[in-house]
Amino acid sequence: MTTNSTADLLQVLNEHGEVVRPDLLPDASTLTMLYRAMRRIRHFDERAVVLHRQGRMGVFPPYGGMEASQAGTALALTPEDWLLPTYRDTGAALAYGLPVSTTVAYWRTSPHGWAMPEHLKVLPFYIPIATQYPHAVGCAVAEARQGTQNVAMAYIGDGGSSEGQFHEALNFAGALNAPCVFILQNNGWAISVPTRTQTRATNLSKRADGYGIPGVRVDGNDIIAVYHAASEAVARARRSEGPTLIETVTYRVKPHTVSDDPSRYRTEDLTREWEAKDPVVRLAAYLRAQKLWDDAHEDALQSEIVEEFEAAVREADTYPEPSPTEILDHVFAEPTPQLRAQGEELRREVNA
Amino acid sequence: MTAAPPTKPATRTMTMVAAINDALAIALERDPAVHVFGEDVGVMGGVFRATDGLQARFGAQRVFDTPLAEAGIVGMGVGMGLAGLRPVAEIQFAGFLYPALDQVLSHVGRYRHRTRGRYHVPMVVRAPYGGGVHTPEQHADSPEAILAHVPGVKVVIPSTPTDAKGLLLAAIEDPDPVFFFEAIKLYRSTKEEVPEGHYTIPLGKARVVTEGDDVTVITYGGMVDVSRKAADAARAHGIGVEVIDLRTITPLDTETVLASVRKTGRAVVVTEAPRTGGYHSEIAAVIAEEAIDALLAPVVRVTGFDAPYPPFTSIEDTYRPNPARVARAIKQVMAY
Numbered sequence A: 001m002t003t004n005s006t007a008d009l010l011q012v013l014n015e016h017g018e019v020v021r022p023d024l025l026p027d028a029s030t031l032t033m034l035y036r037a038m039r040r041i042r043h044f045d046e047r048a049v050v051l052h053r054q055g056r057m058g059v060f061p062p063y064g065g066m067e068a069s070q071a072g073t074a075l076a077l078t079p080e081d082w083l084l085p086t087y088r089d090t091g092a093a094l095a096y097g098l099p100v101s102t103t104v105a106y107w108r109t110s111p112h113g114w115a116m117p118e119h120l121k122v123l124p125f126y127i128p129i130a131t132q133y134p135h136a137v138g139c140a141v142a143e144a145r146q147g148t149q150n151v152a153m154a155y156i157g158d159g160g161s162s163e164g165q166f167h168e169a170l171n172f173a174g175a176l177n178a179p180c181v182f183i184l185q186n187n188g189w190a191i192s193v194p195t196r197t198q199t200r201a202t203n204l205s206k207r208a209d210g211y212g213i214p215g216v217r218v219d220g221n222d223i224i225a226v227y228h229a230a231s232e233a234v235a236r237a238r239r240s241e242g243p244t245l246i247e248t249v250t251y252r253v254k255p256h257t258v259s260d261d262p263s264r265y266r267t268e269d270l271t272r273e274w275e276a277k278d279p280v281v282r283l284a285a286y287l288r289a290q291k292l293w294d295d296a297h298e299d300a301l302q303s304e305i306v307e308e309f310e311a312a313v314r315e316a317d318t319y320p321e322p323s324p325t326e327i328l329d330h331v332f333a334e335p336t337p338q339l340r341a342q343g344e345e346l347r348r349e350v351n352a
Numbered sequence B: 001m002t003a004a005p006p007t008k009p010a011t012r013t014m015t016m017v018a019a020i021n022d023a024l025a026i027a028l029e030r031d032p033a034v035h036v037f038g039e040d041v042g043v044m045g046g047v048f049r050a051t052d053g054l055q056a057r058f059g060a061q062r063v064f065d066t067p068l069a070e071a072g073i074v075g076m077g078v079g080m081g082l083a084g085l086r087p088v089a090e091i092q093f094a095g096f097l098y099p100a101l102d103q104v105l106s107h108v109g110r111y112r113h114r115t116r117g118r119y120h121v122p123m124v125v126r127a128p129y130g131g132g133v134h135t136p137e138q139h140a141d142s143p144e145a146i147l148a149h150v151p152g153v154k155v156v157i158p159s160t161p162t163d164a165k166g167l168l169l170a171a172i173e174d175p176d177p178v179f180f181f182e183a184i185k186l187y188r189s190t191k192e193e194v195p196e197g198h199y200t201i202p203l204g205k206a207r208v209v210t211e212g213d214d215v216t217v218i219t220y221g222g223m224v225d226v227s228r229k230a231a232d233a234a235r236a237h238g239i240g241v242e243v244i245d246l247r248t249i250t251p252l253d254t255e256t257v258l259a260s261v262r263k264t265g266r267a268v269v270v271t272e273a274p275r276t277g278g279y280h281s282e283i284a285a286v287i288a289e290e291a292i293d294a295l296l297a298p299v300v301r302v303t304g305f306d307a308p309y310p311p312f313t314s315i316e317d318t319y320r321p322n323p324a325r326v327a328r329a330i331k332q333v334m335a336y
Ligand SMILES: Cc1ncc(C[n+]2csc(CCOP(=O)(O)OP(=O)(O)O)c2C)c(N)n1
Pocket: A088, A127, A128, A129, A130, A156, A157, A158, A159, A160, A161, A187, A189, A190, A191, A252, A256, B039, B068, B070, B092, B096, B099
């Protein structure tokens, strides 16, 4: 019994760099677009860890190695669609369009990181597990009721798919024909608990069967396959054909967070195996073999990305630290008498 | 003649997390019915290492990782308890207990009552709670008042390693469900000599931390240390502060609280939970009902605010009461 069996796994570009589904191969510009997106979010992941070591970033859950799973899904959306990311999905949020400076601020624990841009429908990273899944159904149902073609895409991990709310959401979405795309990133681990301890199921996409909705299992390190599956699911939702569950089979090659020590619960053999399936390297090799990419492209992209990120970090550096009374802001539209009194109390204390 | 065997030291220096680990090991050793489970408690030994080494020592039947599902963990614990085991569940952070609240509110505290004593749930649910260590969103909540409001459950919140060990063993041996909240801030910040081996500290008995004649400060868990510091500062100004560590909030040791308030005539209640509807309000109400005649000043609450606990590192300390705030409250009741 293998957890990540390749049976039923949708692949376009396999780990040996071979195209196994030529019929699903997109055009050259889409391929380079996908590559650029992965390189961009990989840069963030690498920089975030460095910033953390420098004390310029808080606790950060890295997603390195899962770029295909995150960018490939989020890129299937437009800014009219909803994105409900977990703490692990900074990459997805960036690919969807969340400004890098906002994202840096978020992981610096600044309230600026909570100020979601007006032109996007992205919600702040969800820290409690699975609680966002029913929200996605609600967003999707609301869009449908208001006559739009907009969809909601929500993320969850293999661990999170054990929570009751995951199952409730899938059932609701099916019953209400909600235009929802559920992304289940199966990265092998819920902190220290491997998927095989989490569940006896070996194919998590099959969970969709229980709710009468389509389930798709895709190679989460093959962005072409991920993007294809996500685009199909989004299109289906836009056509009012209802929700889809997509399991992206991938691996968390990094620690759970920057303060986690994976050696307590795993040997690194399997991690090394997965490093060899790196989604960024895989697509780069293919693009180069097809003469769609070369060193000059890579260098230009690299400086573009570095510039974007450095500018964003500089911008985030200018965000002032919150003032103490900000802890009381935005609790209600109008502060209650109690909050007003507590604000007064705080102001007195701060000035005392 | 051989040398006399080395005498076993009666105590060992321990942090609070080590004391909890020790209590769990002793309980697992003494009673085969005790089972420890939760997210990441097995192989990894818990995110705070409270269950470190227990699976290796007692096996994966007795100490095991569960799927990530709090309602499942608590609900399964109910069944295990009904069927004769002594479940000791861990919820990774008290702020993640919320998905399990249906089980807590609908079932955990009701079984003895709804079966007229035929069944009962001797379960312990442990959960780290509280702030002061710069955790992300929802990791620093203090939901004890929610639990204390549920009939049929007990709520224990230790503030020292010695208490943590003795109270946890008492909680595990208690025939009824107990929620055991452990202040994250205290896990590693305090060390003391903890008695070796098995001992219990009875639930429902408060501890007088410092004695004083002028003001009573009533608190528990992560706020005991904060209150003690404020009391020390007040003492330097000639104000005698009696700090009471409740240790268990349900059952509440009203006797100790009231005796102290009758002696001092002034009360300050300190918690890090939001102000409105918190357990501090219950304590204030008990004092008002039972000891109003003794009061020389209104009871003052020092608490968090009616806002979610902020994950913003630079202003977290504004939310969580500090010694200066407690000291101001002490001054306030003295000046009334
Ligand atoms: C309701 C809830 N319970 C527990 C936690 C603590 N926790 C944070 S991440 C995590 C593991 C999540 O694993 P998975 O869903 O597989 O996602 P991954 O981190 O692997 O992306 C746990 C248990 C939480 N954040 N929320």
